[in-house]
Every structure is written in C-alpha cells, then in structure tokens.
Amino acid sequence: DGRMKETNQRILIGLGVACIYLFIGAIVFVRLEYPLEKIEREAYLDYQNQWRQRLLALEIDESEIDKLFVNIRDAALNGIWMDRNLTSDPNWTFGQAFFFAGTLISTVGYGRVSPRTEHGKLFTIFYCVIGIPLTLALLSAIVARMREPSHKLRGLLNQKFGHLFTNNHIQFIHVGCVLAALLVFVFAIPAWIFSSIEDDWTYLDAFYYCFVSLTTIGLGDFEPGDNPDQNFRGLYKIMATVYLMCGLCCMMLFLGTLYDIPQFNLTSFFVKSDEEMR
Amino acid sequence: DGRMKETNQRILIGLGVACIYLFIGAIVFVRLEYPLEKIEREAYLDYQNQWRQRLLALEIDESEIDKLFVNIRDAALNGIWMDRNLTSDPNWTFGQAFFFAGTLISTVGYGRVSPRTEHGKLFTIFYCVIGIPLTLALLSAIVARMREPSHKLRGLLNQKFGHLFTNNHIQFIHVGCVLAALLVFVFAIPAWIFSSIEDDWTYLDAFYYCFVSLTTIGLGDFEPGDNPDQNFRGLYKIMATVYLMCGLCCMMLFLGTLYDIPQFNLTSFFVKSDEEMR
Ligand SMILES: [K+]
Ligand SMILES: [K+]
Numbered sequence: 001d002g003r004m005k006e007t008n009q010r011i012l013i014g015l016g017v018a019c020i021y022l023f024i025g026a027i028v029f030v031r032l033e034y035p036l037e038k039i040e041r042e043a044y045l046d047y048q049n050q051w052r053q054r055l056l057a058l059e060i061d062e063s064e065i066d067k068l069f070v071n072i073r074d075a076a077l078n079g080i081w082m083d084r085n086l087t088s089d090p091n092w093t094f095g096q097a098f099f100f101a102g103t104l105i106s107t108v109g110y111g112r113v114s115p116r117t118e119h120g121k122l123f124t125i126f127y128c129v130i131g132i133p134l135t136l137a138l139l140s141a142i143v144a145r146m147r148e149p150s151h152k153l154r155g156l157l158n159q160k161f162g163h164l165f166t167n168n169h170i171q172f173i174h175v176g177c178v179l180a181a182l183l184v185f186v187f188a189i190p191a192w193i194f195s196s197i198e199d200d201w202t203y204l205d206a207f208y209y210c211f212v213s214l215t216t217i218g219l220g221d222f223e224p225g226d227n228p229d230q231n232f233r234g235l236y237k238i239m240a241t242v243y244l245m246c247g248l249c250c251m252m253l254f255l256g257t258l259y260d261i262p263q264f265n266l267t268s269f270f271v272k273s274d275e276e277m278r
Numbered sequence: 279d280g281r282m283k284e285t286n287q288r289i290l291i292g293l294g295v296a297c298i299y300l301f302i303g304a305i306v307f308v309r310l311e312y313p314l315e316k317i318e319r320e321a322y323l324d325y326q327n328q329w330r331q332r333l334l335a336l337e338i339d340e341s342e343i344d345k346l347f348v349n350i351r352d353a354a355l356n357g358i359w360m361d362r363n364l365t366s367d368p369n370w371t372f373g374q375a376f377f378f379a380g381t382l383i384s385t386v387g388y389g390r391v392s393p394r395t396e397h398g399k400l401f402t403i404f405y406c407v408i409g410i411p412l413t414l415a416l417l418s419a420i421v422a423r424m425r426e427p428s429h430k431l432r433g434l435l436n437q438k439f440g441h442l443f444t445n446n447h448i449q450f451i452h453v454g455c456v457l458a459a460l461l462v463f464v465f466a467i468p469a470w471i472f473s474s475i476e477d478d479w480t481y482l483d484a485f486y487y488c489f490v491s492l493t494t495i496g497l498g499d500f501e502p503g504d505n506p507d508q509n510f511r512g513l514y515k516i517m518a519t520v521y522l523m524c525g526l527c528c529m530m531l532f533l534g535t536l537y538d539i540p541q542f543n544l545t546s547f548f549v550k551s552d553e554e555m556r
Contacts, residue, residue: 007423014416018383021412022519025379025405026372032398034370040358041368051346058336068329069350076354080315080322090319092312094304101303104495105296111389111497120310121486127303128493133544134299138292141548145285208399215406217382219389220498241300266411270419 010270079113095234099225102241105131106248108213110220139245143252150257153177171261178257186214186250190243194224197236214247288548357391373512377503380519383409384526386491388498417523421530428535431455449539456535464492464528468521472502475514492525 048069055065075081079091089096091113103109104127115121154174161170187210195206201222209222224240225233259265326347333343353359357369367374369391381387382405393399432452439448465488473484479500487500502518503511537543 004426007419011416011419011423014419018413018416021383021409022376022379025382025409026376028401028405029375029378029393029398030370030372032395032401033375033393034368036395037358037368037370040353040356044353044358047349054338058338060332060336071325072347072350073354073359075318075322076351078318080318081351090312090315092308092315094308097307097311098300098304100307101300104303105299107385107494109387109490109495109497111499114497114499115307115311116499117310117314118482120307121482123306123310125486125489127306128489128495131299131303132493135296137544137548138289138296141285141289141292144548145289148282204396204399208403211403211406212387215410216385216494217387217406218496219387219392221389221392221394266415270415270422 007270014270078116089233093234095225095237098234099237099241101127101131102244103218104128105135106244107132107216108218108244110218110223112220112223112226139249139252142249143256146249146253147256150174150178150253168261175254175257175261175264178254182250182254186247187211190247197230198222198224198227200227210247213244214251216248285548292548356394367511371512373503373515376512377515377519379405379409380522381496382406383413384522385410385494386496386522388496388501390498390501390504417527417530420527421534424527424531425534428452428456428531446539453532453535453539453542456532460528460532464525465489468525475508476500476502476505478505488525491522492529494526 052062052065056062096113100113104124115124154170157170157174157177158167161173165173187207191203191206191210194209195201195203198206201209205222209224212219212222225236230236330340330343334340374391378391382402393402432448435448435452435455436445439451443451465485469481469484469488472487473479473481476484479487483500487502490497490500503514508514
C-alpha cells in the first residue's frame with residue numbers, strides 16, 4: 001500500500017513536470033516561429049491580393065479566382081504536382097514506395113507521400129501490424145550483436161585505465177566514446193553528404209533531418225530525394241532507407257549503453273521506489 | 279564461436295525477410311496507389327493547362343503563370359495559408375504549439391506544421407534530447423502502474439477458469455481481453471468521436487488516423503483540428519495531445535502483456551539461440 005502510494009506520487013510529479021515541459025515548449029515555439037509565420041502570411045496575402053486584382057481587372061469571376069488558389073493548395077497538400085518543364089516522376093514509383101514502406105515499419109513516417117485510396121489505408125494498417133514488431137525484433141537482435149564489439153571496447157578501457165578510474169568512471173568514458181562515434185558517423189558525416197546532395201538544404205537542415213529521422217519523429221519537412229530533377233531518385237531513396245535502418249541500430253546501441261549507467265536510467269526514478277519499499 | 283555464427287545466421291535470415299517484406303510492400307503500394315495518383319495528376323495537368331490557356335489569352339506572361347502555380351504550391355507545403363473569407367488562425371497559436379511539442383516528445387511528429395527558423399530547428403533538437411527520454415520514462419512508469427489491475431484481471435481469470443485451461447491458455451485469454459478493451463476504448467470509440475468532429479473524415483480515415491498515431495508513425499495526412507473554421511481549435515488540440523499520451527500508454531500495456539507470452543516474443547527468435555548455446 002505504501003509502495004503504491006509512493007509510485008502514484010512519483011507518477012503525479014512526472015505528469016506535472018511533463019505538463020510544464022509541454023507548456024514551456026509551446027511558449028518557446030510560438031515565440032520563435034510566429035514572427036516568421038506572420039511575415040510570410042502577410043506576404044502571401046499581398047501576393048494573393050495582387051493576383052486577385054489583376055485577374056478581376058481582366059473580368060475573371062471572383063469565386064473562380066478563390067477556387068484556383070484553393071485547388072492548387074489542395075493538390076500540393078495531397079502530393080499532386082506536375083511541372084510542365086520537367087519530366088517529373090510520380091510519387092508512387094518503386095523507389096519511393098520502398099522508402100515509404102521503410103519509413104512505415106521503422107515508425108519514422110514522414111508522410112509527404114501517404115496512401116490516399118481506401119485499400120491503401122487498409123493495407124497500411126495490415127502492413128504495420130506485422131512489419132513494426134518484425135523490424136523492432138530484428139533491430140534489437142542486431143543491436144545485441146553490435147554490443148559485443150562495444151563490450152570489447154569497454155574491456156580494453158578497463159585494462160588500460162582500470163588503475164586510474166573507478167568502474168563507474170570507465171562506464172562514462174565508454175559512453176562518451178560511443179556517443180562521439182555516433183555523432184561523427186551517424187550524424188555529422190551523413191548530414192554533410194545530404195547537404196551536398198540536396199541543393200536547398202543547409203548543413204543545419206541536414207543535421208536536423210538526421211536528428212528528426214533517427215529519433216523516429218520524422219516530421220517530413222525535409223525528405224531526401226524530394227526534388228523532381230534529381231538523378232537516380234529511386235536508388236537514392238533506397239540508400240536513404242538503408243541509412244535510416246543502420247542509423248536506428250546505432251541510436252539503439254547508444255541508448256542501451258547509456259541506460260546501463262544507473263545515473264542515466266530515468267525510468268529507475270519511478271521504478272526504484274518499488275524495489276526500495278519491498 | 280558457434281553461438282556467434284548461429285546469431286549471425288539468424289540475423290542474416292531476418293535481414294533477408296525484412297528486404298523481401300519491404301520489396302513486397304513497395305510493389306503493393308505502387309499497385310494500390312499509382313492508378314489514383316495517375317488520374318489525379320492528369321486531372322491536375324488538365325486543370326493547370328486550362329488556366330494557362332485562359333491566362334495566356336488575356337496576355338499574361340507565360341513565366342508569370344508558371345511562377346503563380348509554383349508559389350501557391352510552395353506556400354501550401356510550408357503551411358502558409360490565408361483564406362480571405364475566413365478569419366483563419368495562424369499555425370503557431372498556443373494550442374497548436376502545445377500539440378506540436380506533444381507530438382515531438384512522443385516521437386509521433388505529424389509535421390504538417392514544423393519549425394522553419396534556424397532557432398526553431400535548434401530548439402527542436404534540444405527540446406527532444408531532454409523531452410523524449412523523459413516521456414519514455416514517464417510512460418513506462420505509468421504502464422508499470424497500469425499492469426497491476428491487468429495482473430489482477432489475470433488472477434481472476436486463473437481463479438475462474440484455472441480448472442478448465444492451462445496457464446498458457448489463460449495468458450492467451452488475458453491478452454484477448456486487453457486487446458478487446460484496447461480496440462474498443464482506444465481505437466473504435468475515439469475513431470467514432472474524431473469522425474463526427476471532423477467533417478471530411480470517414481470512419482476508416484479516423485480509425486487509420488488513430489492507428490497511424492498510436493504506432494507513433496504519425497504520417498500527418500490526417501491531423502485533428504486542421505480545419506480553420508473549427509471552434510475551440512486550441513482546446514481541441516490539447517485534448518488530442520491528452521488522447522495521444524493515454525493511447526500510447528494503453529498500446530505499451532498491450533504490447534507488454536503480449537510479449538509476456540513466449541510464443542509472441544519475436545525477439546527471442548534471435549536471442550534464444552544465445553541462451554541455448556551457452
Ligand atoms: K514518427
Ligand atoms: K512522423
């Protein structure tokens with residue numbers, strides 16, 4: 001009973017912290033993003049009005065003008081786009097569909113392109129019910145396999161610095177090494193590659209893309225191979241799928257190594273009380 | 279050494295299965311989605327051409343017409359929209375930003391609205407580095423707490439049907455009960471509520487939205503409160519955030535219950551070989 005009470009209290013504290021965290025996040029995002037949005041909205045309204053005046057002067061009906069703007073927007077949001085000057089690929093080529101399937105089962109889900117037919121939606125549900133557990137199990141197994149060289153590194157660190165530091169300190173150094181390798185090989189170098197392939201991505205954009213993808217958030221504001229005039233788009237999309245899967249393994253390896261250190265295992269803040277009270 | 283070989287082989291088999299699964303998924307998605315896309319692309323091209331002819335006849339420059347279409351599309355994809363007839367809210371209101379922060383730390387990440395300033399992107403990275411582990415720890419703790427009533431249910435099932443079924447069968451019945459409760463209270467009823475609030479969502483759309491959200495894929499093709507002429511959008515967005523968090527807890531509870539059954543624990547297919555070989 002006392003144990004239950006303690007757990008409940010800790011969870012309540014956690015919920016309170018989460019609400020405050022969301023509240024602060026909301027305020028900061030509005031502060032950072034709203035000014036640009038306001039400028040862009042006003043610029044767009046001006047632009048729309050100029051065209052409206054111009055078309056009205058040419059005796060085109062007002063409702064038709066409004067409809068034109070709405071229709072182009074709807075098409076854009078549904079991923080429909082035809083460029084007269086370019087031989088633009090459709091969204092649902094094999095490479096794009098492969099990439100889409102990969103983002104589904106890894107739960108990244110960019111969603112720039114998404115199923116629009118009823119059968120497509122039903123198949124998405126069915127595909128994920130099987131695919132997500134499969135992917136999770138496979139990635140976990142690969143991570144378990146990758147931990148062996150990681151453990152060897154730790155053994156090496158222990159051998160070399162065991163007389164200088166405590167076991168806990170060596171764990172910290174080990175996590176630091178894994179983190180450094182992660183930052184260089186999974187974030188910095190791929191971000192550099194993406195920013196050089198994609199014309200309109202800055203380095204920060206590419207880094208932000210890698211981060212948002214490998215945390216499986218997958219906002220989809222940046223998506224590799226989205227530019228219709230890129231060459232080898234299909235192959236590029238498949239390579240991006242491979243990058244995602246390998247990157248996710250590395251992220252899981254790092255988190256596993258991090259959570260091995262008791263001080264970093266946040267869950268134990270809530271669960272520890274159970275053990276202590278027993 | 280034999281153990282390593284066995285693990286490696288199983289992982290290779292798993293990778294092969296995953297590749298085939300992606301391959302099949304890609305083919306099915308192209309089959310299901312491409313016909314509709316083709317029709318829509320052609321309809322859009324016709325529409326664009328009609329307007330082009332009409333505007334060319336009115337002696338508007340061709341490059342200007344092309345630019346008009348591109349500009350409206352870019353604005354739509356960047357979430358910029360002003361409707362003359364409606365007092366449309368901006369994207370970055372408090373409610374929307376709260377919802378956005380919630381989708382970030384739960385890794386759902388719809389991405390219809392996403393940060394566009396450099397500071398916004400940097401803050402997103404910082405916010406997630408702290409927020410995602412915090413949310414994960416909190417949700418795990420809540421799920422651990424929720425397992426107590428779930429265990430009580432299993433005890434009850436054992437008491438009532440223990441003389442009829444084996445322990446393993448009772449586990450199956452228990453998972454079935456949890457799954458039924460999940461389907462009704464987390465999917466069917468919320469989907470019904472969403473489809474009645476959102477005018478243009480069918481029931482399938484709403485169910486698909488719930489599924490895609492609570493698996494944390496979050497494609498963002500459907501997002502509650504996206505319609506600018508809805509009332510109480512801010513409050514609705516906050517309620518949707520609460521639904522997401524509660525729904526995720528229920529999903530984690532179900533998966534935890536499912537993975538307790540050895541037959542359903544896919545990871546053990548790969549890891550079991552380690553134990554067996556020792
Ligand atoms: K996601
Ligand atoms: K997403």
